[in-house]
Each structure stands twice: as structure tokens, then as C-alpha cells.
Amino acid sequence: MALVSAQAAEPPPKLLGANSCASSSCHGGGGVKQNQVLVWSLKDFHSQRPPATLATARSKQIADALAIKDPVADARCTTCHAPLNSVPEILRGENFKVSEGVTCESCHGPAENWLRSHTRQDWTRADRTASGMRDLQNLYVRANTCVACHQNVDADILNAGHPELIFELDGQSVAEPIHWSIEKNGNGAQAWLIGQAVALREMSWQATREASATDAQGFRWRGLLWLLSSASTVDSRFPKCPPLADPLKTEAIQAWSDQFARTTATLDWSSEISRKLLTTVVGDGLRDFMESDKTLSQQVYARRAERLVLALDRLVAALPELKNNAPAQSALNQLFKLAQSAPDFNSKQFATVLEDFSHATWQN
Numbered sequence: 418m419a420l421v422s423a424q425a426a427e428p429p430p431k432l433l434g435a436n437s438c439a440s441s442s443c444h445g446g447g448g449v450k451q452n453q454v455l456v457w458s459l460k461d462f463h464s465q466r467p468p469a470t471l472a473t474a475r476s477k478q479i480a481d482a483l484a485i486k487d488p489v490a491d492a493r494c495t496t497c498h499a500p501l502n503s504v505p506e507i508l509r510g511e512n513f514k515v516s517e518g519v520t521c522e523s524c525h526g527p528a529e530n531w532l533r534s535h536t537r538q539d540w541t542r543a544d545r546t547a548s549g550m551r552d553l554q555n556l557y558v559r560a561n562t563c564v565a566c567h568q569n570v571d572a573d574i575l576n577a578g579h580p581e582l583i584f585e586l587d588g589q590s591v592a593e594p595i596h597w598s599i600e601k602n603g604n605g606a607q608a609w610l611i612g613q614a615v616a617l618r619e620m621s622w623q624a625t626r627e628a629s630a631t632d633a634q635g636f637r638w639r640g641l642l643w644l645l646s647s648a649s650t651v652d653s654r655f656p657k658c659p660p661l662a663d664p665l666k667t668e669a670i671q672a673w674s675d676q677f678a679r680t681t682a683t684l685d686w687s688s689e690i691s692r693k694l695l696t697t698v699v700g701d702g703l704r705d706f707m708e709s710d711k712t713l714s715q716q717v718y719a720r721r722a723e724r725l726v727l728a729l730d731r732l733v734a735a736l737p738e739l740k741n742n743a744p745a746q747s748a749l750n751q752l753f754k755l756a757q758s759a760p761d762f763n764s765k766q767f768a769t770v771l772e773d774f775s776h777a778t779w780q781n
Contacts (some may be wrong), residue, residue, distance in 0.1 A: 422636070424778060428508070429527065430508075430520045430526075430527040430528070430529035430549055430626075431508050431509065431510045431527060431528075431529040432501070432504055432508060432509060432510060432513055432527045432528065432529075432530045433510035433511070433512055433513065433522070433527075433529060433532060434453060434510055434511075434512035434513040434514055434517065434520070435453070435458070435512075435517050435520045435521050435522075436512040436514075437510065437512050437528060438453070438454050438521050438532075443536070444521075444591060445626075449640075450596035450598075452564070452596070453521075453597075454521070454597040456595070456596040457505075457594075457596060459522065460594040461537035461593065461596070463518060463519035463520075463718070464517070464518050464519070464520075465518055466518070467497065467498040467499060467518050467767055468495075468498055468516065468518045468581050470498055471488045471489045471491055471495070471498050472501065476488045476494070478493070478578060479525075479577045479578045479579055480615070481576065482576075482577035482578060483573065483574065483577050483584070484549060487555055487777040490502070490614050492655045493571075493574070494615070496566075497566035498518075498566070499515070499518060499525055499560075499706060500519060501513070501515045501516075501517060501518075501520065501523075502515055502684060504629065510529065513691050519566075523551055523644070524551065524553065525551050525553065525753075526550055526551040527547050527549065528550075529549075529550045531545060531548040531549055531550040533580075534548060535548070535550055540546045542554065543588045543631055547585075548718055552577060553597075553678050554601050554603070555682060556586070556603050556607060556608050556611045556612075556681075556682045557678050557679055557681075559586065559603075559608075560586050560608075560611050560612045560678065561615060562748045563584070563586065563612075564584050564615050564616060564619050565619070565718035566584075566611070567582055567584040567589065568582055568584035568619050568620070568710040569582075569623060570630050571623075572627050572634065575631055575633075575634070576631065577668040579625050579704065580638075583616075583618040583637075583723075583727070584615070584619075584726055585609065585612055585613070585616075585731070586609060586611065586612025586613075586615075586727065587605045587606070587608040587609035587612060587657040587734075587735075588609070588730065590602070590608065590732055590745070591605070591734075593680035603686075604686040604691070604701060604735065605734055605735040606686070606690070606691035606694060606731060606732055606733060606736075606744075607681060607682075607684070607686040607690075609728065609732070610648060610681050610694070611681050611682055613641060613644065613645060613648075613724075613728070614674045614675070614677040614678035614681065615674070615675070615678045616641060617638070617641045617642060617645055617670065617674040617707075618671050618674040618675045618752045619757075620634070620637065620638045620641065620680065621638065621667040621668070621670045621671035622667075623672050623673060624638060624667040625667050625668055625671065632716070632751060633716075635712075636716045636717055636720040636759075637720050637723070637724075638667075638716065638720070639717055639720060639721075640671060640720030640721045640722075640723060640724045641720075641724050643659075643705075643724075644698060644721065644724045644725060644728060645658065645674065645677065645722050647697055647698050647701040647702075648657040648694055648697065648698060648728075649677065651690065651692070651693045651694050651697050652684075652690060654680060655677060655680060655681065656673055656676045656677050656680055658670075658673060658776075659673055663718055665697065670711075685764035688735075691732055691736055692734045692736060694728075694732055695729070695732040695733070695736065698725060698728055698729070698732075699729070699771065699774065699775050700775075701766075702721075702725050702771055703768060703771055703775060705718075705721070705771060706721075706722070706764045706765075706767050706768035706770045706771060707720065707764075707765070709764040709765065709768075715759075715762055715764075716759055716762045718762060718767075719756070719759035719762035720759070722755065722762060722767050723756050725752075725756075725757075726749070726752045726753050726756045727751065729749055729774065730749060730753075733745060733746075733749065733778075734758055739778060742777060742778065744773070744776075744777035745774060745778050747777075748770055748771075748773040748777055751770045751772060751773075752767065752774060755767045755770060
């Protein structure tokens with residue numbers, strides 16, 4: 418019992434700062450396998466852009482609308498844009514710098530207990546995880562690490578002018594300057610699906626706690642739910658979506674989408690699953706957009722299209738035989754344009770181009 422009490426009293430690990438990773442023999446060197454800190458500091462927007470954004474005129478306008486005195490210092494803003502601001506002094510290591518923005522430890526976890534050991538040849542992935550290093554090879558863990566700041570914005574902040582965010586794990590990872598081993602990065606289609614399930618979970622959670630959610634938030638939630646309910650039929654191992662007779666039961670959807678993400682992360686992924694996903698969501702999309710249920714608003718269809726084109730983009734990217742398929746790529750580009758403006762969205766026109774996309778992908 419005394420041991421348990423002593424362990425419970427141990428303070429959380431300290432954050433040591435990016436410089437602790439930056440020696441030339443570790444992650445601050447010039448080789449492609451040792452240049453991670455250089456990539457982050459010179460090319461990655463996570464390094465300087467998030468905190469710098471808080472000093473812009475637009476951030477000042479949003480802050481004024483919310484009666485926030487200084488967005489550079491207010492926790493409602495710094496939680497995502499400058500997360501090191503909230504680290505208490507007792508957990509700041511010798512090289513810790515608040516100005517580092519979204520730094521190595523924001524993603525990989527506080528480094529005090531694993532920094533000196535994580536490169537040991539006799540340490541397994543489980544050893545690193547046990548010491549507190551976040552297991553970002555696990556796509557479920559990776560999605561959870563990113564989703565809060567890339568998805569969740571309170572309704573009042575949106576109403577004050579903050580842009581809407583759409584979390585899409587695979588696409589956003591591809592846009593990130595690479596500082597990881599490609600062979601350990603996981604399958605893109607699998608990452609996309611896990612990210613979408615985690616995004617739906619977060620949107621559902623937000624709906625349970627916010628009485629003042631914007632209409633756009635509600636439409637986006639319905640659009641993603643529609644897409645994932647279609648995707649859930651592809652493989653018998655996927656948890657089946659709860660009945661949608663009352664889709665406002667967000668707590669049930671929250672639990673289901675989290676289980677969906679967890680289950681998908683454990684699967685041995687294959688191109689066959691990616692191809693079946695593509696075929697299924699295209700087929701369901703064709704049927705729904707062509708029939709265009711008159712009881713559903715244009716906004717609902719616009720948000721379905723928004724999510725669908727992002728899905729098609731990542732699924733096509735995951736299937737090598739479609740990467741150089743010119744007709745499919747042309748149709749996909751048109752679909753992106755048609756889904757760009759919700760007020761101008763035309764279901765029938767979208768369905769026509771989606772049919773062209775279907776024909777082009779079916780030929781492969």
C-alpha cells in the first residue's frame with residue numbers, strides 16, 4: 418500500500434523543450450533520419466504559425482467579439498495555438514520555451530521519462546509507450562492526439578468569426594512536412610477512416626455539451642454520420658451504426674463512433690477493404706444524391722457532399738491503380754468544385770459528375 422501511495426504521489430513528467438531533441442547525433446542532424454527538429458523548426462507550420470496567428474488583426478477581432486482582452490494570453494485561444502502557455506512552472510524543464518508553439522512534446526508526450534532511453538536498441542515499442550512516449554504508430558492514438566485542436570471549436574467562438582475546422586487525419590498528415598518513417602506511417606485509407614470516426618465522436622460529444630451549436634455544426638455532424646453509416650457496412654468487423662430514426666441521440670453515436678475507430682485501428686488493412694469502401698460510399702452517394710429526398714434541406718446534402726469528396730480523395734490516393742486515372746481525377750476535381758459552396762450546392766449536378774467518377778473508377 419505504501420508503494421501505491423508513493424507512486425500516486427509522483428509528479429507528472431516534465432516537458433524538456435525541443436532543444437532537448439535537437440543535438441546533431443539525435444534529431445537535429447542533417448541526415449534524412451536525423452533531421453526531424455530541422456524539419457519542424459524550418460518547414461512545419463506547427464512551429465511558429467499557431468502562436469503567431471493570435472497576434473493578427475483577425476484574432477483581435479474575434480477576441481473583441483468574445484470580450485477577450487488578449488488572445489495571446491487567454492487560455493481559450495492558447496490551448497491550441499500556444500499550448501505550452503498552460504504548462505505549470507513545476508513541469509517546465511531547463512530548456513523549456515513557451516514560444517515554441519506546438520512542439521515535439523505536444524505530439525509525442527512530455528519527454529522527461531523517455532528522452533534518454535527511447536533510442537535504445539533493446540527497447541521495444543511497448544517499452545517506449547510504458548515510459549510515457551505517445552504511441553503515434555497506433556492510428557487511434559494518433560487521431561486522438563490531433564483531433565481536439567483540428568476539430569473542436571466552441572459555437573460562440575465560431576459565431577465570433579473563427580473559421581470552421583474539418584479534421585481529416587490522412588489528408589492533413591500528407592500535407593505535413595514528413596519527419597517520420599514512411600513504412601511505419603500506416604495505410605492512408607485506414608488512417609482516413611479512423612480519423613473520420615474520431616471526428617464524429619468529438620462532434621457528438623460537443624453536441625451533448627453545447628446548447629447553442631450553430632446550424633452549420635449540426636449539418637456537418639449529419640453529413641459525417643451519413644458517410645460513416647455507409648462505411649460501416651463494408652466489413653463485418655466494423656461495429657454497425659445505431660438506428661438513425663432519431664439521429665439527435667448524439668450520446669449513442671458518440672459511443673459507436675469511438676468503438677468504430679478503436680476497432681478499425683486493430684485491423685490488418687488491405688487494398689480490398691479500401692476498394693470496397695470506395696465502391697460502397699460512391700454507390701450510396703449516387704443513390705442518395707440522385708433521389709434527393711425532399712424532406713432534407715440543401716444544407717444537409719451540401720455537407721454530405723463535402724465529406725464524400727474528402728473520402729474519395731483519400732481512398733483514390735490509397736489505391737495505386739487510380740492515382741494516374743485521368744478521368745477519375747478530372748471528375749474528382751469537378752466534385753470538389755461543386756461541393757465548395759454550400760449555398761450554391763446542386764444535388765443533381767453533383768450526382769451526374771459522381772456517376773462519371775464511378776464509371777472511371779469501375780474500369781480499373
